Amino acid sequence: MQNGNGMCKVLIVENNPTIIKLLSHFFQTEGCDIRLAENGLLALSMLESFIPDILVTDIIMPKISGDVLCRVVRNDPKFKDIFVVIYSAIVYEDESHIFDLEADLYIAKGPKDTLKNHIRRILEQFRSGKRREHVVHGTEGLHPRNVTIELLRSRRHYHAMMDNLADAVIEMNSAGQIIQANRAAQEILALDLTTILSSQLTEYLTGQDSNLVEQWLAQIPYEALPPFCSSYDKPMLVGKRQVILKLMRIADNDDFFIIAILQDITPHKVIEEKLIEKVQEFNAVMESIGYGVLFMGPDLRARLANRAFRDMWGITDDFFAGQPTFRDLINFNRYNGVYDILEEDFDRYIDEREAAVRSGGSVSEEINRKDGLVFQYQCVALPDGGRMLTYFDITKHKNTQTQLARSLEEVKALANRDPLTGLYNLRMLQERFISTLAISKRKDWKAAIMFIDLDGFKEVNDIYGHLIGDMVLKMVPQRLLNIVRTADTVCRIGGDEFLVIQTEVYDDADAAHVANKIIEQLNDPFVLDGVTITIGASIGISMYPAHGSNLKVLIKNADDAMYAAKAMGKQNYTFF
Known part of the structure; x- marks a missing residue:
């Protein structure tokens, strides 16, 4: 990994200008070939073309932090030989967790030791071949700072919460590059964090409105747009997953970052499609039935009526679309000579019919119309409190007991048997x-x-x-x-x-x-x-x-x- 001149290649990841200058000076004094990155995102970009012998990184940095960078390096086989050094002021307070990063050397920024000595320690240990040392150096004269300990604890809690959220959460910088993605986001994208970091969210999105996401991201650096939210009816696609995407611009001093929340609605959509299919099958069966069927909710407002029912009573589609009540349906034919009832008795007739329906299931009744038609009618109470009314035109079979018994059996079958197979429901x-x-x-x-x-x-x-x-x-x-x-x-x-x-x-x-x-x-x-x-x-x-x-x-x-x-x-x- 050393260059042709035998110089040790070093990548320094640090956002403090003073420390950057000092580290650069002392590493160059030791004859090292150095590269600089002020955050983990730039470091990942550099690693695509420059693989160092030694990676020296701070922990707390903007964009991609040092601990995330360290995990990415350790999980990528092509970086397995990099000697990773954690050089940070917080390693002393975070000693119980810092070793989880599997760095090769841990050094605390402190007042008792000089940068020059730290760099000599780094180079000596690198050349010795010693790796994965679980010791924090440079702690002399340091004392745990309660504020830092509490901040680190809050930071761990935040990351734990993010990784256990059901929705996918992605953080992007102002250029639209992904700088953080929780576990749910990695699952939706079906990629590991190493692959996701520094990529663009739009690389993974398809769907009718994906161009709107690109437009929003292109405009957001120049104007404060309201949050973007895709619709449930036109979900975004991530591979085969259907998601609702929400984008928010968050101000950060003179800069900003973008939070993307992806809600996976694939299971809901699958269930919805199955329900639609069942409803369509049910409607097809309903329309094929030769007798009138009316379904009403607990408030006796019409939900569904087949064509036979509407034809029996002359109910127009426009009228039914308004979800009329049971009273409205009877009143529809009040003045057109259908009912053989005097006008002064009509309101009482409606009250009695409505009371009978509200009381629940009833035995079969006959409705004798003024035009000579005779309908056999029955009300069945449904489990949700609604009602199912069935109407058989028995005009031609009024005096045929056999036909009447068959019709009654059909009513029972409708309530108790599966219409396709004839089995019990x-x-x-x-x-x-x-x-x-x-x-x-x-x-x-x-x-x-x-x-x-x-x-x-x-x-x-x-x-x-x-x-x-x-x-x-x-x-x-x-x-x-x-x-x-x-x-x-x-x-x-x-x-x-x-x-x-x-x-x-x-x-x-x-x-x-x-x-x-x-x-x-x-x-x-x-x-x-x-x-x-x-x-x-x-x-x-x-x-x-x-x-x-x-x-x-x-x-x-x-x-x-x-x-x-x-x-x-x-x-x-x-x-x-």
Whole structure:
């Protein structure tokens, strides 16, 4: 590493002009080839073209501090042979932590020893080959300063807090170079601190509004702009991560620095996309239903109505967009001859209808319209306090009891069964669990809750489309029902997740036997429309009463066990 003339190459990192002059003079007197940097950022830049034999650095400096510089040097293989010297006034007060920097020599700036002696010590130890000495030299005549100790403690607390923040925090100098990045920032950028320091934040950003960041950074040296904040709807991209970026200009005497905060919203966006997909699927199902369905919130204000409902009552899209109340919907047809009710009785009629809906679920009722149409109507209370109203046009089947019974069954199915597979939904699952619990207590049986997640189903949708995916989902229930007994319960929770309640269980082996059969059955190929589909299943099992007596707890425990089964390699089962 020494130059062609055998001179020792030294990089001095110090921001005190007087000490810079003295260090330069004495090192040159000893025949050294020196370079100077007033902070860690400039030092990193110099290290790209000048690798010294000896690096002498202070600790407390602007931009990138000496301790950060030391860690960067120690973590980079190409700098492994540099002899690192910490020359600082604070090493004495920070002796318990300073050795974590893995420097080769520690010297305290103090009054009892001269710079010339310090430099001779540095060169002697460098030439001796001695490294990583955990001794602080030059402490004679020094006494710990409480103020410095408290400042160092505050500094450590600050760095610990920054590194444990959930959001990524990046500090940049006025030129836009990164001079500090906490652990969350390093994770988002997927780079180590050595690579990040002195780079530009804009190197990592993409997205629709990335040009706005460049404009803000270009203008901020010349005018005091308000903080920049990207939007949730148009997030910035860092690799595949979606982030909300906030930039703030912080004044620092005659200069300034920039703080960037990056909030990783990727998990929120993924959940949001899934919710949108579910809503779209639900809306598609709703629009395909031939009878009227109206959903209202706890305040009886309309949330959603399918096309059949709006056509039945002549409700315009514009009117419905205003989220009318239940009273508004009835009043919409007050004067157009739909209701066979006298005007003096109409307000009382609305009051009675509204009171019946507020009271909760009701038996089926008939609404006889003045134009001769007859609607069969039912109100169902929803778990969130809202209401679901269903309207069947039974005009042509008024006197046909069979058709009426079928229509009533459809109402029950809508409330209790999954519309795609015909399996019980979570609402009915609760009732079945209560029944299972009662008989298990009476006969001293156990029960098994199996949480089933299809392996490879996402790829089916991605490759073949949702139509084929839905066809596979419709075929899965038959295989499950062929395995379980009549007294057992099979339910679709949503997506590609199913739940089985197995009754009359005597030990874990009974549940394991059924789980194995399910895995075998679902592993067999599904053949439809000339396409062969292969999926699998991961199953988590919780046992009543060992793992809980509450359905919500048992489902959660089975869900946790299912994820454990997936972690074991999928197409497997495990108990909670």
